[in-house]
Amino acid sequence: MSGGAAYTWRGTRVSGDVLVGGGLRAALVTPGGTTIPNGAHLPYYRQVNLGASHAFDADGLKGLSVRFDVINVFDQKYQIRNGTGVGVGAPQYGPRRGFFVGATQTF
Numbered sequence: 001m002s003g004g005a006a007y008t009w010r011g012t013r014v015s016g017d018v019l020v021g022g023g024l025r026a027a028l029v030t031p032g033g034t035t036i037p038n039g040a041h042l043p044y045y046r047q048v049n050l051g052a053s054h055a056f057d058a059d060g061l062k063g064l065s066v067r068f069d070v071i072n073v074f075d076q077k078y079q080i081r082n083g084t085g086v087g088v089g090a091p092q093y094g095p096r097r098g099f100f101v102g103a104t105q106t107f
Helices: none
Strands: 004-010 012-021 025-029 035-040 045-055 063-071 079-081 098-105
Touching: none
Parallel strands: none
Antiparallel strands: 004 012, 012 045, 025 035, 045 063, 063 098
């Protein structure tokens, strides 16, 4: 599930979104040592992302836009899959917190 919102005021846009995922399938190992393929699932996870951008309209800066984004704001450590379910393949983890800056100039 995902959701997000953005608001623009005087050339500045702030935005945020949240991703919520159900744990993917995993093998279940019983107390007796028997493995049940796809008998369990990983825990649910959530990731919050925030961003801000500004479009400049002043002379000499017309067409310039800069932005700053933070991915996984709360640095949630989560596993998307652990590689034990049928057809799942290798383990995969969600992204750690990241800071990104960008600039765009249109002509």
